Amino acid sequence: MPFPTDFETPRDPADGLAAVVAMRRLADRLEVAEVERAVRDGWTWSLVAEALGVTRQAVHKKHAKRLKALGVQARKR
Amino acid sequence: MFERFTRDARLVVTLAEEEAGDLGSPTIEAEHLLLAATRLDPSTPVGATLAAHGLGHDELLEALDAERAHSLAAVGISISDFDLPPARPTPKPRFGANAKSALEHGLRIALERGDRRIEAGHVLLAVLRSEVGTVPRALREADVDREALSDGLAAALD
Numbered sequence: 001m002p003f004p005t006d007f008e009t010p011r012d013p014a015d016g017l018a019a020v021v022a023m024r025r026l027a028d029r030l031e032v033a034e035v036e037r038a039v040r041d042g043w044t045w046s047l048v049a050e051a052l053g054v055t056r057q058a059v060h061k062k063h064a065k066r067l068k069a070l071g072v073q074a075r076k077r
Numbered sequence: 078m079f080e081r082f083t084r085d086a087r088l089v090v091t092l093a094e095e096e097a098g099d100l101g102s103p104t105i106e107a108e109h110l111l112l113a114a115t116r117l118d119p120s121t122p123v124g125a126t127l128a129a130h131g132l133g134h135d136e137l138l139e140a141l142d143a144e145r146a147h148s149l150a151a152v153g154i155s156i157s158d159f160d161l162p163p164a165r166p167t168p169k170p171r172f173g174a175n176a177k178s179a180l181e182h183g184l185r186i187a188l189e190r191g192d193r194r195i196e197a198g199h200v201l202l203a204v205l206r207s208e209v210g211t212v213p214r215a216l217r218e219a220d221v222d223r224e225a226l227s228d229g230l231a232a233a234l235d
Contacts, residue, residue, distance in 0.1 A: 014209055018210075022144075026149065029164060030161065
């Protein structure tokens with residue numbers, strides 16, 4: 001599958017690489033927000049992990065502590 | 078590695094962790110060291126130099142936002158299209174590669190200058206040495222001359 005080219009690809013690699021960094025940050029922010037929303041909606045860690053395509057351990061390690069501090073607990077399966 | 082760091086240099090490291098955490102960044106980056114430095118008292122050499130170049134905490138935060146928005150716009154992403162809730166703080170951000178190398182490089186700059194202690198100024202000179210990445214791009218957004226700022230920081234160390 002070709003890389004989507006319906007956007008203007010930056011000419012300068014510095015701009016292209018900065019876009020990669022900015023997209024990673026945006027993805028991180030979005031992940032934090034969406035995982036919190038899913039767990040508040042009653043999703044289990046297993047389901048969140050499956051939706052993200054990562055292991056349950058990975059998603060738990062990354063988000064459980066933060067959500068617990070907010071008083072949000074994932075539903076037991 | 079922090080034994081030879083002065084009080085202000087340690088403060089920059091501690092405040093950088095706080096900045097990264099508050100902004101919800103999973104890692105401490107070079108820009109968080111710079112943000113931390115803008116919080117040093119204006120009576121300190123680094124605080125005075127940053128103030129003289131018009132780089133305050135608010136100005137830098139604004140410049141970082143602008144840098145991100147412009148970088149995303151370059152690939153057709155409009156940040157304002159995202160309905161993101163406010164950033165959730167990160168409890169314990171880890172050191173990212175750039176911030177880590179800035180601290181190591183700060184030590185090297187102090188050695189090269191023959192300075193015994195590592196001051197906040199050495200750390201900042203290390204943060205500012207890179208021509209690419211978020212820091213120089215944000216400084217351009219803020220209309221701050223990176224080289225002039227470096228010269229000012231080096232002069233304040235003499």
